[in-house]
Amino acid sequence: MSIPPSDWEVVIGLEVHVQLHTRAKVFASSPWGFGKEPNEQVDPVVLGLPGTLPVVNREAVEKSILFGLVVGASVPEHCSWDRKNYFYPDNPKNYQLTQKDFPVVVGGQVEIELPGASRNVMGEHKFIRIHHAHLEEDVGKLSHAGSGSLVDYNRAGVPLLEIVTEPDLRSSAEAEAFLRSLVAMLTQAGVADCDMEKGQLRCDCNVSIRRRGVEKLGTRTETKNLNSISSVRDTVIYETARQIRELEAGRSITQETRGWNAELARGYVLRDKEDAHDYRYFPDPDIPTLKISRETVARLAKLVPENLYDRQRRYVEKLGLPYTAASVLVNDRALAEWFELAVAAHPANPSGIANLVANDLLRDLAASAGTAGAFDESASAPVSLLSCPIKPAQLAGLVKLTDDGVISKQQAKEVFSEMFKSGQDAAVIVDAKGLRQNSDTGELEKIVQEVIADPAVAKSIAEYRAGNEKAINALKGPIMKRTQGKANPVLIDQLLRKFLG
Amino acid sequence: MAEGFDIDHLAKLARLSLTAEEKALYSSQLNQILGHFQALAEADLPATIDDARVVNEAALRSDEPGPVLGAEAVTRIAPASRDGQISVPRVVDDES
Numbered sequence: 001m002s003i004p005p006s007d008w009e010v011v012i013g014l015e016v017h018v019q020l021h022t023r024a025k026v027f028a029s030s031p032w033g034f035g036k037e038p039n040e041q042v043d044p045v046v047l048g049l050p051g052t053l054p055v056v057n058r059e060a061v062e063k064s065i066l067f068g069l070v071v072g073a074s075v076p077e078h079c080s081w082d083r084k085n086y087f088y089p090d091n092p093k094n095y096q097l098t099q100k101d102f103p104v105v106v107g108g109q110v111e112i113e114l115p116g117a118s119r120n121v122m123g124e125h126k127f128i129r130i131h132h133a134h135l136e137e138d139v140g141k142l143s144h145a146g147s148g149s150l151v152d153y154n155r156a157g158v159p160l161l162e163i164v165t166e167p168d169l170r171s172s173a174e175a176e177a178f179l180r181s182l183v184a185m186l187t188q189a190g191v192a193d194c195d196m197e198k199g200q201l202r203c204d205c206n207v208s209i210r211r212r213g214v215e216k217l218g219t220r221t222e223t224k225n226l227n228s229i230s231s232v233r234d235t236v237i238y239e240t241a242r243q244i245r246e247l248e249a250g251r252s253i254t255q256e257t258r259g260w261n262a263e264l265a266r267g268y269v270l271r272d273k274e275d276a277h278d279y280r281y282f283p284d285p286d287i288p289t290l291k292i293s294r295e296t297v298a299r300l301a302k303l304v305p306e307n308l309y310d311r312q313r314r315y316v317e318k319l320g321l322p323y324t325a326a327s328v329l330v331n332d333r334a335l336a337e338w339f340e341l342a343v344a345a346h347p348a349n350p351s352g353i354a355n356l357v358a359n360d361l362l363r364d365l366a367a368s369a370g371t372a373g374a375f376d377e378s379a380s381a382p383v384s385l386l387s388c389p390i391k392p393a394q395l396a397g398l399v400k401l402t403d404d405g406v407i408s409k410q411q412a413k414e415v416f417s418e419m420f421k422s423g424q425d426a427a428v429i430v431d432a433k434g435l436r437q438n439s440d441t442g443e444l445e446k447i448v449q450e451v452i453a454d455p456a457v458a459k460s461i462a463e464y465r466a467g468n469e470k471a472i473n474a475l476k477g478p479i480m481k482r483t484q485g486k487a488n489p490v491l492i493d494q495l496l497r498k499f500l501g
Numbered sequence: 502m503a504e505g506f507d508i509d510h511l512a513k514l515a516r517l518s519l520t521a522e523e524k525a526l527y528s529s530q531l532n533q534i535l536g537h538f539q540a541l542a543e544a545d546l547p548a549t550i551d552d553a554r555v556v557n558e559a560a561l562r563s564d565e566p567g568p569v570l571g572a573e574a575v576t577r578i579a580p581a582s583r584d585g586q587i588s589v590p591r592v593v594d595d596e597s
Contacts, residue, residue, distance in 0.1 A: 022564050029567030039585055040569060042572075077550075089587070144592075148588050150583060151586055151588075290558070290561070291556065
C-alpha cells in the first residue's frame with residue numbers, strides 16, 4: 001500500500017447508506033429483519049402491485065430528523081419524495097422512492113478524532129460537514145447462480161437514510177475516523193444499529209486528487225457499495241495510488257463508477273460516464289409533501305444524547321479522567337451512563353471508578369460474553385451491560401473502600417473479581433475474606449510508637465524533622481510488616497505525623 | 502439553439518441502434534422539444550412546495566408490522582422462480 005507523495009492531496013466525499021432502526025418498512029407495513037428466508041418479508045406495497053399506495057412510516061421520518069438534530073443540521077419545514085427511475089431486477093417497481101429536492105436533513109457536521117501518536121494520546125479533532133441526508137427505500141438483493149440471477153425482495157423497502165458528506169475528508173484515516181464517529185452517533189441516538197456484518201451500513205466513496213495548493217477539484221471516481229469501514233479505508237488508499245500513477249504517467253482520470261473486490265483488495269471499473277444512467281427524477285405523485293411540525297422537532301431534540309466528544313472533554317476536563325479511559329467509556333453510551341451512575345454514588349474519585357470500568361469490568365464482561373478482546377476493535381461493539389452482575393453503586397462502594405484505606409488497590413482487584421462472580425457488595429466480600437485493613441487506632445498507635453522508638457529508624461526520623469518529607473516513608477515499611485499489611489496506610493501516615501510532629 | 506445533447510449517447514443509453522436518417526430526424530424533433538422546455542426554463546420558478554399537496558404528520562403510518570404475502574405467493578406471480586426466489590436472466594454488476 002503506497003502513501004501519497006506529499007505534493008498530492010486526496011479529496012474524499014462519502015455517501016453513507018444506513019438502515020434505520022424500525023420494525024416496519026419505510027413505505028409499507030411489511031416487517032423486516034436480518035436472516036429471514038427469501039421473500040418472506042414482502043407485501044403488495046413493497047412489490048408496487050397495482051392498486052397499492054405507499055404511506056410513509058412515522059418512525060423512519062422521526063429517526064431521520066433525530067439524526068439531523070444529532071449532527072446539528074437544520075430540519076426543514078417540508079420534505080418530499082421523488083421517483084428515481086431505473087430498470088434493474090433488484091427494484092420491483094422500476095423506480096426507487098427517494099428524496100431529491102427536499103430531503104429531510106440539510107447541513108450539519110460530524111466531529112471526528114484522528115488516531116493519536118500512541119494509544120494514550122488524543123489525536124487531532126476535525127469537523128466534517130454533512131451536505132444533506134435523505135430518506136429512501138433500500139432495494140432487493142441479487143445473487144448470481146449459473147446462467148441466471150435470483151432476487152430476494154426482503155431488503156426492498158427497508159428504510160435507508162443516505163448521509164452525504166461535503167468533500168471534506170483528506171485521508172483514509174480521516175474517512176475511517178468519520179465512519180467510526182458517525183456509527184457511534186447513530187447507535188448512541190438509537191437511530192440505527194449499523195451492524196456492518198448484516199449490511200446495515202454501506203458506503204459509496206468519491207475520491208479525487210489534486211496538487212497541493214490547487215483549489216480546483218480533480219476528476220473524481222465513485223466506488224460503490226463498500227460494506228465495511230476497512231473497505232472504505234482500503235479503497236481510498238488504492239484509488240489515491242491509482243490516480244497518482246495515472247496522472248504522473250501523463251494520463252487523465254476518467255469520471256467513472258467503480259466496484260471494490262475486498263478479497264483481492266483491488267478496485268475495478270463498473271461503468272464510465274458515457275453509461276451514466278438518466279434517472280428521470282420526478283416528484284412521486286403517490287406521496288404528498290410532508291410538513292414537519294416544530295413540536296415534533298422539539299420533542300425529538302430532547303432525545304439527542306450528549307455528543308461523544310463533548311462527553312469525552314467533560315470526562316477529561318471536569319472529572320479528571322485519563323484520556324485512555326475516557327475514550328473507551330464514551331464509545332458506548334450505556335457504559336458511559338453506567339460509569340456516571342457509579343460516579344454519582346461516589347463523586348470523590350471518578351478516575352478510580354473509570355479505571356475499574358474501562359479495564360476490569362469490560363474485560364470480565366467480554367470474557368463472560370465469550371468475546372474477549374473484541375471491545376477495542378470497533379467503536380460499535382458495546383458489551384452488554386444487561387447481564388452485568390455488578391451494579392454501579394456497588395462498584396462505587398468498592399472504590400470508596402479503597403479510597404478510605406480499608407483495602408489496598410491490589411486487594412480491590414481481588415474483591416472486584418469476587419463481586420463479578422457473586423454480585424455481592426464489596427463490604428460483604430471484604431469482611432467474609434477478612435481483608436479489612438487494620439483501622440484500630442489504639443493497637444496501631446502502639447505499633448507506631450514501638451517502631452519510632454527503634455534506633456534503626458532514628459536517622460530517618462532526624463531527616464524528616466529536618467524537613468525531608470520523604471524520609472517518613474522509611475518508617476511505614478516496618479509498621480506494615482508488623483501488621484501483616486493490614487494497617488490502613490492513611491491512618492499510619494496520620495499517626496506518624498502526629499507522633500513525630 | 503445549440504444542441505444540448507449527443508444523439509449517439511442518448512441512443513446508447515436507450516439501447517437503440519439508429520440509422521443516419523433516424524438520427525437526423527430524432528435530433529431535429531428533440532431540438533424542437535427542448536426548445537419548448539427552454540421557453541419554460543426562462544420563467545423564474547424556484548423549486549417550491551405545492552401547498553395543495555402538503556399533509557401533516559397525521560398522514561404518516563405508525564411503525565406497526567403488518568401481514569406479508571409469503572414467499573410462495575410472491576414467487577407465484579413471477580414468470581419464473583427457484584428456491585423461494587424470483588429467477589431473472591443473469592444480471593451482473595460485478596468484476597467480470
